[in-house]
Amino acid sequence: MKLAINGGEKLRTKPFPAYNTIGKEEEEAVLRVLRSGKLSTYLGAWHEDFYGGVEVKAFEQEWAAYFGVKHAISVNSATSGLICAVGAAGIEEGDEVIVSPYTMSASAVAPLFYGGIPVFADVEKDTYCLDPKSVEKNITQKTKAIIVVDIFGQPYDVEAINAIAKEHNLIVIEDAAQAPGAMYKERYAGTLGDIGVYSLNYHKHIHAGEGGVIVTNDDVLANKLQLIRNHAESVIANKGFDSPKDLINMVGFNFRMTEMECAVAREQLKKLPDLVLQRQNNVAYINEALKSIPCLRTTLQREHVKHAFYVHPLEFDAVKAGVSRDVFIKAVKAELPRTLMRDDSDVLIGCGYVKPIYLQPIFAHKMAFGSKGYPFNLSTVAYQEGDCPVCESLHFERLFTHELMRPGMSKEDMDDVVKAFIKVWENREELA
Ligand SMILES: *Cc1c(COP(=O)(O)O)cnc(C)c1O
DSSP, X not given: OOOGGGTOOOSXXXXXXXXXXXXXXXXXXXXXXXXXXXXXXXXXXSSGGGGOOHHHHHHHHHHHHHHTOSEEEEESOHHHHHHHHHXXXXXXXXXXXXXXXSSOHHHHHGGGGGTOEEEEOOBOTTTOSBXXXXXXXXXXXXXXXXXXEOGGGOOOOHHHHHHHHHHHTOEEEEEOTTOTTOEXXXXXXXXXXXEEEEEOSTTSSSOSSSOEEEEESOHHHHHXXXXXXXXXXXXXXXXXXXXXXXXXXOOOOBOOOOHHHHHHHHHHHHHHHHHHHHHHHHHHHHHHHHTTOTTEEEOOOOTTEEOOOSSEEEEEOHHHHSSOHHHHHHHHHHHSOOBBTBTTOOOSEEESSSOOGGGSHHHHTTOXXXXXXXXXXXXXOOOOTTSSHHHHHIIIIIEEEEOTTSTTOOHHHHHXXXXXXXXXXXXXXXXX
């Protein structure tokens, strides 16, 4: 059978359905707020509404209860949440923060806003989360925190990394943007470190258009996070903060979520358990069907972990296939239709993830704020090819991910995805 990439017939042309979790419930929630006329009642001054309005407060309480954590603090994005977390952790000029190179850029660059220096540790070859051994190797006298990422929906190595953090007195910030609903033993991802951050942007499991949530069980950190979210400098006096030490990083932002966004997020949270379960079931279905293809390997799920599958990661063996990952995946994509998410959306399969972050321009040139290279000019840390060999080999050769397992995909839709892989595998000599 001639492959579509060589001019043959496509296996399927009918587009895949969009991932859309918004329904009547969200519509009514938005109308409720709209009709009240109170789209946000936050005040950036000392007042009961310094902590937001009714929807903000209800959403935070519901989030904290769901995830079993003392404080949930809503913000306008996970990026903002990460910045708050780094500030509350007390990161200052020249402090080193160990970060993952294989993540969305915000989790690695957040330290820069406080003059902190991101130091990249390598990832584990089969879970893609930070490798505890590499973390340990990168600790210096200047290390203050570790930003772990539950990448693709799999929680980080909680036991090992938390033990390292304890031994060296480091704060663990957990970027759980891709893992709401994932678990390690009986605890939810996001609550496994000292501070956790979730995202509510359009691409995540649940969303409010934009938005984010920070969680912690620590009262002191919670207080600082709330202050940084909302003009800290204007209310610290009312908080009884007056010693210089209390004022560290207490210059605030406006990172507030609106009432409509929180009303939508409240409805979305109710849908989370089912959405995560559907992802797990869909991934299990596709994994089982792909077993017959020798050049594909499903990724490891750590023991005691419930994976939330933001995307479905798989590994490609070019030796078994006789062609490279990029050539093979390009041929699979040629067999399949786009997804109805946005007008120009491609087939939702990608080779690698984001390019290892230390290879991106701001690190390669050590230029972030101003023209003098601040804050990199405070440090001798270097960024170059070869820094994280596991991450590089995953990205450039072995790993691919797809999103054709999101709720909304029927069994027939997923069968077509699998058939495309099988068709390309069976006709791979056409690619040589
Ligand atoms: C999406 C994402 C973010 C950023 O989320 P925003 O809410 O868009 O700021 C941060 N980290 C990871 C791992 C993400 O996937």
